[in-house]
Amino acid sequence: MMSIRPYAEQDLADIVAVFTDSVHQIASRSYTPEQLAAWAPLSPDLEQWRARLSGVETLVAESRGVLAGFISFTSNGHIEFLFTAPTFARRGVASLLYEAAVQRLASGGVKTLTTDASLEALPFFESRGFSVTEAQTVERNGVQFRRFAMTGPS
Numbered sequence: 001m002m003s004i005r006p007y008a009e010q011d012l013a014d015i016v017a018v019f020t021d022s023v024h025q026i027a028s029r030s031y032t033p034e035q036l037a038a039w040a041p042l043s044p045d046l047e048q049w050r051a052r053l054s055g056v057e058t059l060v061a062e063s064r065g066v067l068a069g070f071i072s073f074t075s076n077g078h079i080e081f082l083f084t085a086p087t088f089a090r091r092g093v094a095s096l097l098y099e100a101a102v103q104r105l106a107s108g109g110v111k112t113l114t115t116d117a118s119l120e121a122l123p124f125f126e127s128r129g130f131s132v133t134e135a136q137t138v139e140r141n142g143v144q145f146r147r148f149a150m151t152g153p154s
C-alpha cells in the first residue's frame with residue numbers, strides 16, 4: 001500500500017538516499033560513471049539538500065514506512081525532482097507522485113507543468129503527455145549533461 005504525504009524535515013536523509021540510489025542504479029543506463037559521480041556524489045551534502053528543498057514543495061511516496069520516491073515542484077509548476085527508489089521502479093510510484101503534484105498545483109490555479117528531464121525520465125514524462133521544447137546541454141560540477149526542457153499538457 002503506497003501513500004503520498006508532504007515531506008517532513010526528518011525525511012531528508014531518506015530522500016537524499018533515494019536520489020543517490022536512483023541516479024546510480026536507474027540513470028546509470030543513460031549516463032557515464034563520470035556523469036553519475038558529478039550528478040549524485042556518493043557522499044552527499046545534506047545541508048545543500050536542505051537548502052535546495054527549502055525553496056520547493058515536496059511530496060513523498062511511502063510504503064510500510066519505507067520512502068519509495070519523491071517529487072519536488074515550484075509554486076508555478078516546474079518539477080525540480082522526481083525520483084523513484086530502484087527497488088520500487090516501474091510500480092507506479094512516479095505516476096502517483098505526479099498525479100498528487102498535479103492536484104496540488106491545480107488547487108493553486110496552475111494547470112501546465114514543466115520540467116527539465118534527464119534521458120532516463122524522458123519516457124515517463126512523454127507517457128504523461130509532455131513534449132520536448134528544447135534539448136539542452138548543461139554543466140554540473142564541471143561535467144556536461146544532456147537534458148530536455150519539457151512542457152506538460154494544459
Ligand SMILES: CC(C)(COP(=O)(O)OP(=O)(O)OC[C@H]1O[C@@H](n2cnc3c(N)ncnc32)[C@H](O)[C@@H]1OP(=O)(O)O)[C@@H](O)C(=O)NCCC(=O)NCCS
Binds near residue numbers: 088089095096119120
Ligand atoms: C523516471 C522515474 C522517476 C520513473 O519512476 P517510476 O516510479 O518507475 O515510474 P512509473 O512506474 O510511474 O512509470 C509510469 C510510466 O512511465 C513510463 N516509464 C517509466 N520509466 C520508463 C522507462 N525507463 N522506460 C520507458 N518508459 C518508462 C512507462 O510508460 C510507465 O508505465 P508502465 O510501467 O505501465 O509501462 C524513475 O525511473 C527514476 O527515478 N529515474 C532515474 C532518475 C531520474 O532520471 N529522475 C528524473 C530526473 S528529471
